[in-house]
Amino acid sequence: MEEKLIKEIPKKSDNLAQWYIEIIKRAELADYAPMKGMMVIRPSGYAIWENIQRLLDKKFKETGHTNAYFPLFIPESLLHKEAEHVKGFAPEVAWVAYGGSEKLQEKLAVRPTSESIICAMYSKWVHSWRDLPILINQWANVVRWEKVTRPFLRTTEFLWQEGHTVHANYEDAQKEALTILDIYKDFIEKELAIKVYTGEKSEREKFAGALHTYTVEALMPDGKALQAGTSHNLGQNFAKAFDIKFEDRNQSLKYAWQTSWGVSTRLIGASIMVHGDDEGLIIPPRVAPYQVVIVPIFKMKDRSTVIEEGEKLYNELKNSYRIIFDSREEYTPGWKFSDWEMRGVPLRIEIGPRDIKENSLILVRRDTRKKIKIKREAILDKTSLLLNEIQKELFLKSKKFTEENTRYPKDYEEMKELLKTKKGFVAVPWCNNEECELKVKEETKATIRFFPMEEEDVSGKKCVVCGKPAHRIAYFARSY
Amino acid sequence: MEEKLIKEIPKKSDNLAQWYIEIIKRAELADYAPMKGMMVIRPSGYAIWENIQRLLDKKFKETGHTNAYFPLFIPESLLHKEAEHVKGFAPEVAWVAYGGSEKLQEKLAVRPTSESIICAMYSKWVHSWRDLPILINQWANVVRWEKVTRPFLRTTEFLWQEGHTVHANYEDAQKEALTILDIYKDFIEKELAIKVYTGEKSEREKFAGALHTYTVEALMPDGKALQAGTSHNLGQNFAKAFDIKFEDRNQSLKYAWQTSWGVSTRLIGASIMVHGDDEGLIIPPRVAPYQVVIVPIFKMKDRSTVIEEGEKLYNELKNSYRIIFDSREEYTPGWKFSDWEMRGVPLRIEIGPRDIKENSLILVRRDTRKKIKIKREAILDKTSLLLNEIQKELFLKSKKFTEENTRYPKDYEEMKELLKTKKGFVAVPWCNNEECELKVKEETKATIRFFPMEEEDVSGKKCVVCGKPAHRIAYFARSY
Numbered sequence: 001m002e003e004k005l006i007k008e009i010p011k012k013s014d015n016l017a018q019w020y021i022e023i024i025k026r027a028e029l030a031d032y033a034p035m036k037g038m039m040v041i042r043p044s045g046y047a048i049w050e051n052i053q054r055l056l057d058k059k060f061k062e063t064g065h066t067n068a069y070f071p072l073f074i075p076e077s078l079l080h081k082e083a084e085h086v087k088g089f090a091p092e093v094a095w096v097a098y099g100g101s102e103k104l105q106e107k108l109a110v111r112p113t114s115e116s117i118i119c120a121m122y123s124k125w126v127h128s129w130r131d132l133p134i135l136i137n138q139w140a141n142v143v144r145w146e147k148v149t150r151p152f153l154r155t156t157e158f159l160w161q162e163g164h165t166v167h168a169n170y171e172d173a174q175k176e177a178l179t180i181l182d183i184y185k186d187f188i189e190k191e192l193a194i195k196v197y198t199g200e201k202s203e204r205e206k207f208a209g210a211l212h213t214y215t216v217e218a219l220m221p222d223g224k225a226l227q228a229g230t231s232h233n234l235g236q237n238f239a240k241a242f243d244i245k246f247e248d249r250n251q252s253l254k255y256a257w258q259t260s261w262g263v264s265t266r267l268i269g270a271s272i273m274v275h276g277d278d279e280g281l282i283i284p285p286r287v288a289p290y291q292v293v294i295v296p297i298f299k300m301k302d303r304s305t306v307i308e309e310g311e312k313l314y315n316e317l318k319n320s321y322r323i324i325f326d327s328r329e330e331y332t333p334g335w336k337f338s339d340w341e342m343r344g345v346p347l348r349i350e351i352g353p354r355d356i357k358e359n360s361l362i363l364v365r366r367d368t369r370k371k372i373k374i375k376r377e378a379i380l381d382k383t384s385l386l387l388n389e390i391q392k393e394l395f396l397k398s399k400k401f402t403e404e405n406t407r408y409p410k411d412y413e414e415m416k417e418l419l420k421t422k423k424g425f426v427a428v429p430w431c432n433n434e435e436c437e438l439k440v441k442e443e444t445k446a447t448i449r450f451f452p453m454e455e456e457d458v459s460g461k462k463c464v465v466c467g468k469p470a471h472r473i474a475y476f477a478r479s480y
Numbered sequence: 481m482e483e484k485l486i487k488e489i490p491k492k493s494d495n496l497a498q499w500y501i502e503i504i505k506r507a508e509l510a511d512y513a514p515m516k517g518m519m520v521i522r523p524s525g526y527a528i529w530e531n532i533q534r535l536l537d538k539k540f541k542e543t544g545h546t547n548a549y550f551p552l553f554i555p556e557s558l559l560h561k562e563a564e565h566v567k568g569f570a571p572e573v574a575w576v577a578y579g580g581s582e583k584l585q586e587k588l589a590v591r592p593t594s595e596s597i598i599c600a601m602y603s604k605w606v607h608s609w610r611d612l613p614i615l616i617n618q619w620a621n622v623v624r625w626e627k628v629t630r631p632f633l634r635t636t637e638f639l640w641q642e643g644h645t646v647h648a649n650y651e652d653a654q655k656e657a658l659t660i661l662d663i664y665k666d667f668i669e670k671e672l673a674i675k676v677y678t679g680e681k682s683e684r685e686k687f688a689g690a691l692h693t694y695t696v697e698a699l700m701p702d703g704k705a706l707q708a709g710t711s712h713n714l715g716q717n718f719a720k721a722f723d724i725k726f727e728d729r730n731q732s733l734k735y736a737w738q739t740s741w742g743v744s745t746r747l748i749g750a751s752i753m754v755h756g757d758d759e760g761l762i763i764p765p766r767v768a769p770y771q772v773v774i775v776p777i778f779k780m781k782d783r784s785t786v787i788e789e790g791e792k793l794y795n796e797l798k799n800s801y802r803i804i805f806d807s808r809e810e811y812t813p814g815w816k817f818s819d820w821e822m823r824g825v826p827l828r829i830e831i832g833p834r835d836i837k838e839n840s841l842i843l844v845r846r847d848t849r850k851k852i853k854i855k856r857e858a859i860l861d862k863t864s865l866l867l868n869e870i871q872k873e874l875f876l877k878s879k880k881f882t883e884e885n886t887r888y889p890k891d892y893e894e895m896k897e898l899l900k901t902k903k904g905f906v907a908v909p910w911c912n913n914e915e916c917e918l919k920v921k922e923e924t925k926a927t928i929r930f931f932p933m934e935e936e937d938v939s940g941k942k943c944v945v946c947g948k949p950a951h952r953i954a955y956f957a958r959s960y
Contacts, residue, residue, distance in 0.1 A: 031601060031604070031605075033550070033551045033597065033600075033601070034555065034558065034600055035551060035553060035555055035588065038551040038553065039551070040548065040549065040550050040551065040601050041548055041549040042548055043546035043547065043548045043616065045548075046546070046547050046548045046549055047546065047547070049549075050547065066523035066526070066527065067523065067526050067527070067530060068520065068521055068522055068523050068525075068526045069520065069521040069526055069529075069639060070513070070520050071513045071515060071518040071519070071520065071637055072590075072621055072623065072637050073515060073518065073574075073623075073636075073637070075514065075515055078514065091580050091581065092580055093580065094553075094576045094578070094579050094580075094588075095576065095577060095578040095579075096574045096575065096576050096577070096590065097575065097576070097577035097578060098574070098575040098577060098587070099574050099575075099625040099636075100571050100572055100573065100574075100625040101571065107578070108515065108574075110552075110576065110590070117513065117514075120513075120514055121511060121513070121520050124511070125511075130810065136523065140621075141552055141620075141621065143552065143553075145579040145580040156553075156579075157551055157552050157553070159549060330610065
């Protein structure tokens, strides 16, 4: 039985894509719905999302944001108000054409993102400098009609949060966009234990309608980059399109400045990919649905003693940790070990008659699979210590991998070779010319993922593609 | 300014419907979106929903439920699988007909409720008695194409939770449906301070596809009943339509038994209506976005002392209560008083130079508008005491009103007269015959809201309409 569990999952090291799909189904994180491109997030997957929501929501509120809820449907005419925006999103919109038995006079877009409906409301709510800033976030579902889909990473419908803020000037909007970028980076590194780079998107890659798009980018084990979150300074583009004006302190009427920003259930996909191994998932303790599993080991004659001690242990830990006591009798301890390993629970506690006699416990780390024998009375401290250690080491592993796979080719030939053989990020001087960006894409499938936030001096350096004077350093990679 | 605020709101006692609409806009709970029947839930309204979610979610989890997320779209063919269900919902479905530029081969319903998509998944997940029970809840948006809408009470899109469970036998499903009914009653009475009746729906009024529908019904100030939540024992209807079968302990294959249950943002509407008064909202402390507001009162020379003391007070209370310190200088204290009263904050603390000198504070209850002078050092205890008292008294008021407006007419003439002049609930013996139910509806606009959970002995009693032997006691009322 134990062997079977593992056999059914392809090795992560052999075939990441296949492993990813299989582990999600086996660990019951998600399942395919009977409509193309749509998925069900099952309780084990949704619990990760609840932890992400709880932690992020706290950060948003600490920085002055409140939540609200805007309609799912956006009339076609509203979506068309900002020209760049509609160009970017119209091709992937799902359209409602009938309400009940009646054909609608105007089609309604199922929101692919909510700028246009929210801006329509902001233009009603913003009158004076006293109304600013508006710092609103929304937790919601959105729909994008995608051709190629993959659970969590790209699905027709997904869950996300989208922040939409309004400010009196460019500086405040810019500060907001960067504050959020920092929150995202901090959250993904600390809570999801994934190393990310932060940077600005190129003109070609930026959000449809934005002035600047900032991004957090993570590297997946196959060397492809994943955009894990974005924060946009929208400038006055939407304010002008939707007529969002306010009277400033000098009674003059001005267009407002805005930002928008979001992360999605895609973060769950990133966590799965980055941390898992051939045995299955490894979920970072900070967001794991269960941080600890207690597995009792006993023969029938010891049953009541072991169950009793196990329950005592469970009750001792349950207020400090998310914990499950797996006392099911229809499965063997060995089967449970590999089942919970497959499901990625960071720490396992084994308790049997000998442990009880010796007043000790066996702890097993999911990440290293190392067994540790501890004194019974040390359990609270040791659990805390180990969970912290696992969290930290998962991040360090991700950091090391990302840094080792960030390379600095000396010329275009080496760059192409690296993108072909090693993948990962390549950081190169670039001329700021879309032609060079397109050439790289055509020849290597890599795109500019970002310009790093800390700008490097490029004086004297030349664009890796065309040899003209470099404008800034660009990080290229193939991506999800 | 103060006067203006109040003048703009119609008196609740004069015109409930108009007051309801106006107070929602003025207190910024919600606003109309630019599409018919759709609304935006603004931060002050959404914060109530967040409190509702937090409190209810805890109860669901304590009773073994987990959350999951199912797709927004349901293929037409799936919706048609359960005959009664589609008949009940098809007329109010919004249909997606296009994805991007392409016309879909099969239209997709935007979920009006999720039984059909969830049952399609359950038929994949349920195989053995070991898989049961499944106790899943979903927090989601749903869409019903309504002709007449009213903020929070009936809108095209609304937010809700929908529980969907699967059990091995009738008894377990029945127990689940009633456990949830109890959770709803307890929650609405304790947290929302609204008296409710629980009961079973008539055949005519039950959920499309259910075996039994149980309901919590509240009475609004205009004497109309509001269905505040429902819990359905679905029997095997969906299991048979969707082929949800399991092997029981004796290896025989059986259809599963199911429940579903939900409450929605309608609960916010009920709270507004039941508790508010001519001055505006009164939000029950347990779900109020802010439970306490501190308003400093000062002339310029005392400014820094009062602000400093106010901040000290705020810091003392902020870990125990949801509290705001309104130190804005562009508004007068008097304006703030009526503004926060209008927004329904249960308790106001006034602090001025004299209070500081006397080492005292003024507290003002929103519900009674009574001023209470207390010693400065008593503030923590007194706040707790007063908030509890407000919560309790709001409920008692609602209970008294509901009970006073539940009447027991001796014959059909009196029943009609009561429904016409006093409204409220009338409890009468009824024959269980749909004809009598329809006759009442036609002649009084009242419907059977429920049969009370505690069945009364009706032997010897006669149906109030037709005079045939009574089957049970029915509560009739006009309703929202």
